[in-house]
Amino acid sequence: VTLFCDTLEELQTLSAEIVNAAATEGVKMIGERVAAKAHYLSQHPGNQPKRVRASAVTNRNFADFAAFHRTQLGKPAALTPWGRVVTYLPTPEQSAYGFSYHEQGSPDKEPTSGHTLIMGRPGSGKSVLSAFLMTQARRAGARIFVFDYRLGMEMAVRANGGRYASLNAGQPTGLNPLWTETDARGTAWLSDWLATLLYRADKPLTPAQTNRIQEVVRQNAQATNPALRNWRDFASLFVSTDDGGDLHQRLLEWTEDGRYGWIFGQSLEDTFSLKGDVVGFDLTGILDSEADKERMAVLSYLFRRVEREIEDRRPTIIVIDEAWKALDNTYFAERLSNWLVTARKQNTVAVMMTQYASQLERTRTGKTIIEAVPTQILLPNIRAQPADYSMLNLTEKELDVLLNTGSNSRLALIRDDQGSIVVDADLSALGPNLTILGGMEKGEALVGADYRDRPDFWRLS
Incomplete structure (x- = not known):
């Protein structure tokens, strides 16, 4: 403990207070005189050997001094x-x-x-x-x-x-899944997606309608003329479905003139590009x-x-x-x-x-x-x-x-x-x-x- 005071009287008073406080806690304090300068300078980096009253540090002492509390450093x-x-x-x-x-x-x-x-x-x-x-x-x-x-x-x-x-x-998007989803995985995804797209809570799709969606999706993928992969021609393939025209009417909503036509119905080739960094x-x-x-x-x-x-x-x-x-x-x-x-x-x-x-x-x-x-x-x-x-x-x-x-x-x-x-x-x-x-x-x-x-x-x- 190093004290800095303006007068000798103040130094003596403060020293006595510290010695008494330490004694209350069972700590014996020694006032250094001859080796005071060496003690003080030994606190500086590199001067540890200058300590006059070196003593062993027990495990308990070390545990008290080194709490190892630190902020997380994150992942290296x-x-x-x-x-x-x-x-x-x-x-x-x-x-x-x-x-x-x-x-x-x-x-x-x-x-x-x-x-x-x-x-x-x-x-x-x-x-x-x-x-x-x-x-x-x-x-x-x-x-x-x-x-x-x-x-x-x-x-x-x-x-x-x-x-x-x-x-x-309300504006054309340049999107057309009929154009892009034509491989085996694409047709499987497109069939599942269309079944969700055409779902109505008041009239769920029948197994026959679900099967028909899968058939037409395969036809779309196998079309020799890519120009046929548009929503109007796609919807026309459901006309013959034995459901009273239900599926056909649902698909018409997604064609060029339908309620949702602006989303997919006004694009032939899918022009929406995701290429780039x-x-x-x-x-x-x-x-x-x-x-x-x-x-x-x-x-x-x-x-x-x-x-x-x-x-x-x-x-x-x-x-x-x-x-x-x-x-x-x-x-x-x-x-x-x-x-x-x-x-x-x-x-x-x-x-x-x-x-x-x-x-x-x-x-x-x-x-x-x-x-x-x-x-x-x-x-x-x-x-x-x-x-x-x-x-x-x-x-x-x-x-x-x-x-x-x-x-x-x-x-x-x-x-x-x-x-x-x-x-x-x-x-x-x-x-x-x-x-x-x-x-x-x-x-x-x-x-x-x-x-x-x-x-x-x-x-x-």
Whole structure:
């Protein structure tokens, strides 16, 4: 114990107080005089041999001194399926946390699950954080597909050299599954998908109608003239079905002039391309549609197209904004669990964003998502209630971070297979690049409204 005092009297008084306090606890203190300078300097690195009164340290002493408390360091690159850490995030204790989407694994073995849920209220920065993480993942060679909402990630997609398109309700989409699903696996999927598409609760399909769908799908695949793979000609093949014209009438809704004709009926060749390292598409009009059948038709086929692309097992990230809207239908409720398993085996990570856990709780797929997602990134929300997080089974400390930290703190709670940790998700150090990742009006004000025509718009000079 080294004391610094202004006067000798003050030094003597304070020394006596310390000696008495130590004696109360059974500790004998010695006032050093001759070797005081050596004692003091021995505290500095490299001067340990200068100690005058060296004594042995018992195991109990060491246990008292070395608590081994430290912040998690995250997973090292060698223990991640992609062989590198996605990024490093600072912690409030000023250490570096190596973030990875995946559970602990190895680049030499089958990929572990990396499916991730990012949750935060509007304006909390979840889209910007997701854009930052996917951009960092490009260093691992990850391919990116973005199911976007309200153009939130368009600028980030384009800044990564990606392509971006919008699918709007009531306008031709360029999609046509009759054109693409013609091999053996494709016809099996198309038959199952059409049975769901044509289902009516008041009049379920009969076994004969289901068999007829399979027959016509095979005919479509075997057509020698690809121009016949359109929805009008496809519907005409059901005219002879012995069901009073029921199936034919249901198919007519999907032809060019039908109620849902804008989705598939106005395209012959499927012109919607998913080729490229970074591809994004805005689905606002689809996700906001009140017609569940429209959402199911578009989203299920887009997921099918992505499923085909990831068969090459290249590291891939699929970002789904407003996931509760995208996946809340019967089709996904029955298939999402298997789809997530398939995606994991194909070296693909699904990153799903939503505002509140209670939104997932009200959906048909919420439980599946929570059970299948090993990594959660939760942003504080002082407006939330403990009940809003009930399905996440948070601890009291985790709840305290989310409810009492403050929504503007830019902290984030990460939960994964190693436990939970609070990190500093403040990305303001990126400067103007943060504005580009955020896009929207602020992004356009920075780079100009014509940025879509300038691939290098993000290079600010």
